[in-house]
Amino acid sequence: MQPSQFLFAMQPILSRAASSLARPSSRPSTHVSALATRGALTALSHAALLALGAVPVAALAQSSSSPLDRVVVTGTREAQPLSKSVADIVLIDAETLRDGGADTVEEALRRYAGLQITRNGGPGQSAGYLIRGNNASGAIVLVDGVRVGSATLAQTAFEAMSLAQIDHIEVLRGPASGLYGADAVGGVIQIFTKKGQGPLSVTGHAAVGGNNSRQADFGVSGAQAGFDYAASVGRETSEGVSAIRPHDANGYYNPDRDGFGRTTAAARLGFTPAEGHRIGLSATQSRLNAQYDSADFDANFNADPSPDFRNRLKTRSIAADYRGTLSPIWTTSAQVARNTDDSLSGGGFPSRYKTDRDQVTWQNALRVGAGQQVVLAYEHLSEKVRADVFPSAPKRTNNAYIAGYTGEFGPIALEGSLRRDDNSAYGGNTTGNLGASYALTSELKVRALAGKTFRAPSFNDLYFPQYGIPTIRPERGRSIELGLNWTSGASSASATVYRNKVRDQIAYNPDPMGTDCPKGYFGCAGNVGRAKMTGATLTGSHRVGNLSLNATVDFLDAQDELKRTRLLRRAAHQESVSADYDTGTWSVGATLTDVGARPDVGGNLGAYAVLDLRASWKFLPQWRLEAKMLNVADRDVQPVRDYQGLGRQAWFGIRYDMKGL
Template sequence: MPASRPRATSRVTVRATVRGALLALPACAPLLCSTASAQSAALDPVVVVGTREPQALSKSVADVVLIDRDMLRDSGADSVEDVLRRYAGLQLLRNGGPGQTSGYLLRGTNTNSTVVMIDGLRVGSATLGQAAFESMSLDQIERIEVLRGPASGLYGSDAVGGVIQIFTKKGQGPLNLTAGAALGEYDSRKADIALSGAQGGFDYAASVGRETSDGTSAIRPNDVNGYYNPDRDGFARTNLTARLGFTPAEGHRLGLSASQNKLNAQYDSANFNPPDFLPDASPDFRNRSTTRVVSADYRGTLSPLWTTTIQAAHGVDDSRAGAPDPARFKTTRDQATWQNALRLAPDQQLLLAYEHLTEKADGVVADTLKRRNNAYIAGYTGQFGPGGRASVQASLRRDDNSAYGGFTTATLGGSYALTETLKVRALAGNSFRAPTFNDLYFPFYGRADIQPEKGRSVELGLNWRSGASNASATVYRNKVRNLIVYNADPDGTQCPVGYFGCADNIGRAKLQGATLTGAHRIGNLSVSATVDLVDARDEQTGSRLPRRAAHQESVSADYDTGVWSVGASLTEVGARPDVGAQLGAYALLDLRATWRFLPQWRLEAKVLNAADRDVQPVYTYQGLGRQAWIGVRYDMKGF
């Protein structure tokens, strides 16, 4: 089936659109909002990702998005990836429907140019350089924080597009039990149960969940590679989390945590066997992956001026993919952090930290690959003037890696409250991304001469907040040297002999654009919106980088009476160039409703892709059509 034709669009440049948006912001602010709009106007949420230490969201100089527990519960989304696209503006790539391998593009960067962390620890494959969102469940997550924009000055390699911090549920208060079950089309079903609480100095939280679906064929018929198989490409995933803490004295906590995500997903591919080497798509191709992390931590307030955090963890990302003899790729990651926050004055803080990371990869080549990284980090945050109207944020980091040498990165930014409701902010810094093990060594793809990416970025933003309404607008430019991309090598002259495409460096790439976010609440009605404009280009050729849509918009509206609620979300993705095709624009409409028939019980229903749009997330792949779900949820404390 040929790719759909792109919809005609007006030739308005990103620069003109951004200029108009910034000029219009004060006038349209009641209609736009940041994704933190679900928070009560009387509260100022606390986030960690912007500075590595707790900080009021309103004080952040960086572009930070908070997706809190209520938003996750009430979104009606089918996956972590969908939530990030809707509320944080990430562009989503997926080799088919839910459960299939997913990619994510933040501010036009590659998937492996965004750091993903769970409870402060790096996760993901060191061979692919990305986290397996497709194996995660929303039910195990307490909140998600997204730092949009380069952050190597705090987080080191790979934080070119930003950082995604996922926090699992932590026990507090009296014993609480939550559980849910749901059935959906495509023979889909899911169930989860969680227990949490705190007593006698101990806090505890544990959850288990499972979801299965028969899905549909991930590949479109008559694809160019001969991968199509008419069978249904379903998945099953199981998620386990456990956290235990002990507070022997006020201000001191010891913690243990463990999590495991398992995925068994069927997909379409082909073997090319002798003597004719024609594609054979009949085998049952499977992707079986397990991500496991165990950690121990201590956080203590040693004095009113000094808070220290120590964390050590061991993680495994183990994947077996293919048929009949699946290839195995295993990443083992050991990491340790010692972080200190020093209070210089009531509104000034100095951060000093040391990180050690060891990564090992098996399955890329015959021998185990290994590299070590030691990092030294300094950060500063401060507020000045009446009411702390002026804020300054700075970070400096030195990484020394056994495989690619040393890099020093830094970030400097500031903000100023023009009025009680309007703040202007600016941020500049540099970043880098090291090649993955696949980029360097994968047979018939990797190249040992691949160089690390180096980037320099600047951004300017406005944040507005008044009562239950808030808005933000950010414009940015990120210039990256040696951007690592897939080179299809159509004429066979740019990759080593015998390769069918390879990893390659683009001399210079320019990633620029704008993000507009906002929300407004009137009585029982709340409305939120995110608009993401991206112009990502190879500066040498002027061509757009593949799979980046020039625009993506998401609008959500919910009406909640306390007993029942209804809501809808509309996400539109613009046309995108892909390898070998131009993919057309598409829009997804999701509907949801809940009925709280008892204080602790509610009935939930949703319809995903309600208009039954034909979605081509990447070339020759297809997403699900319309899918209806119905379920029930219990919360001992009530909703």
């Protein structure tokens, strides 16, 4: 499929998204703005199609090298070219994170990796994420190889992270328990902080935006005499808007603004005493203080939304690691790490939840033949929770043994993994993946992958007073996918179809017969459901001259098989289309994100489309002025029932980037 054919096929989606922008909104001024935006979008889509159609195939072959030549590690736990991966992996590089106009980590994941996002308001508010329709509890998040997040909520707080501290992100979409264990049902998100190399580099950025928003960050990096170093700090604040809409169903509405403040820091140090051997130390920390709307209740269950509800969250990770080449066929690596997630949230009666994770990993890569590698690893994870609601400090330990294989045999590539987890709380589990790809031509390959997964019960599922059940079983899933990847020069396209079936789904059990939950419980956690997620993901990118085009389209059918209903908050479709024109001195760009209607508790959430614009001007070699307009048409976005996102927001900033002092 040529890029022009791919974009031509997407024209109805662009047109429908543009039409949705013109739908009346609850804001009186939106309709006029949306009509103007619709015309601009139509012109943009037609111009993109004409530009692609005018580029001959010969010109594509002379373009810059394909982005698929870049290296990733998440698919096999060891470095491999992205073009060789059998798994469905997305690489979001540093340039995209810097220049793409996304304002949060979760928005970058939605635009470029196709994740669906739920958020209790605007930036700084609690955010959920769905990979292929699986809950946030069905995805693992790693930062520089360290598993992070809350073991009580079973998810990671992206709202506490800043794009300023991130170098690049890898997203593995699909089953990955065979490599990463519990919770890698929908996939794995691995975040990499900046690593020093070359001469001293200095970066700085400052910006101001609507809702009295401020951003500033500073970083240094480099390498000299066997040492490498990188460090960054950042601060973001915003007054925000009210997270809750008036007349919400729960009586949480408070007309005050729900703003946030976020401070982040990251550092990586390394020493190479001899070629092929590196000892490293890394640390990250973030502090989030975010206001939100809720209510305290009196003895008669009357709601009082007046207290100042805040989520004070502190996260910290520290790790020491070693990687060395012991022989031409043997490379070993080891890591010792601790992650802490400490949350104090509430109004008049705040509650504290603290998770400590200690992790030890020893991994060995053995090159057993030309194009063949075996990975053997041991992983120990200890989790401990301290919370006001728990009478004691529950903990659990997990020991895992991993074996992985990759092999190339001419046009055929194979990948397989097998993992055994033994957990003190929920017993033993064996999972695995098996996949293969076949290169039909030098530009086109077909791939297939199947995997067995499981999701561990959270500490809340196991131990929360009058809710948790210590004998609850892990969710178990089976997933299969089939994909087609095409790349030619600076152009690429892919299509992936998948099906994931989950049994023993962990959810709230109302126990209407009073037979499943202990006496006195008003329902409890239980293995109560079966789910099936089927879908397709289409991606495409093309570069001609100074123009870059990118698109991601996702279709999802997520069903509760017992109730025969759609799973809540899953859109049947989501699209993101970006266009950027960069001359080196100045650049302009636009991103359109279209999200379909979603069922939620008490009703459906309407579809919406949001257009973001951006521009920059490099007025000196190291200095650049930047501007962006988010939600140009001022769309009224309801990310979760009764919550609201930001309206139109303008940003103006300046960036300094000095390399090789």
